[in-house]
Amino acid sequence: MFIEGEDPKLLDSVNKVKELWGGRDFKVEFTKSPKELVRSWKEKGGKVVHLTMYGINISSISRELIEGLDNLLIIVGAEKVEGWYYKEADYNVAIGNQPHSEVAALAIFLDRVYKGEEINVLFEDSKLLVIPQEAGKKVIRVDRR
Numbered sequence: 001m002f003i004e005g006e007d008p009k010l011l012d013s014v015n016k017v018k019e020l021w022g023g024r025d026f027k028v029e030f031t032k033s034p035k036e037l038v039r040s041w042k043e044k045g046g047k048v049v050h051l052t053m054y055g056i057n058i059s060s061i062s063r064e065l066i067e068g069l070d071n072l073l074i075i076v077g078a079e080k081v082e083g084w085y086y087k088e089a090d091y092n093v094a095i096g097n098q099p100h101s102e103v104a105a106l107a108i109f110l111d112r113v114y115k116g117e118e119i120n121v122l123f124e125d126s127k128l129l130v131i132p133q134e135a136g137k138k139v140i141r142v143d144r145r
C-alpha cells in the first residue's frame with residue numbers, strides 16, 4: 001500500500017499489528033510523488049483502477065474483466081482527487097454512484113477481484129489465532145517455530 005505524504009506513527013502501528021497478526025507480504029510505503037508512481041506502474045505494464053463514485057458502476061463491468069485484473073494499482077482519494085487521475089486510470093470504477101467511505105469502496109472492489117476468497121485467508125506468520133465462537137472471544141497464541 002502506498003500513501004501520499006509521510007506518517008511514521010502510522011507505520012509504527014501497522015508494524016505492531018503485523019507483528020501479532022502476521023501478513024508479511026503486506027507493506028505500507030509513503031510517497032511524495034503519487035503521479036510518478038502511477039506513471040511508472042503503467043510503464044511497467046501494470047493496470048490502474050481509480051475508485052470514484054463518478055465512474056462506471058461495478059455492476060455494469062463484466063466479472064471476467066474484474067477477476068482478470070492483474071498487477072493492479074488501485075487509487076482511492078482522501079481529499080479532492082485531481083482530474084489527472086481520472087484521465088490516467090485505465091478504469092474509473094464506482095461502487096454505486098453515491099459517496100461513501102474509501103475503505104468500504106476498496107473492500108468491496110477487492111472482494112470482487114478475489115471472488116470472496118480473501119475471507120478464508122489466514123496469515124501463516126501470525127502469533128495469534130482466533131477460534132470462532134457463537135458468543136464471546138477465544139484467541140490462542142501459536143508457536144510456529
Ligand SMILES: C[S@@+](CC[C@H](N)C(=O)[O-])C[C@H]1O[C@@H](n2cnc3c(N)ncnc32)[C@H](O)[C@@H]1O
Binds near residue numbers: 052075079081094101
Ligand atoms: C470520501 S471520498 C472523498 C472524495 C473527495 N473529496 C473527492 O472530491 O473526490 C474518498 C474516496 O472514497 C472513494 N469513494 C467514495 N465513494 C465511492 C464510490 N461510490 N465508488 C467508488 N469509490 C468511492 C473514492 O476513491 C474517493 O476518492
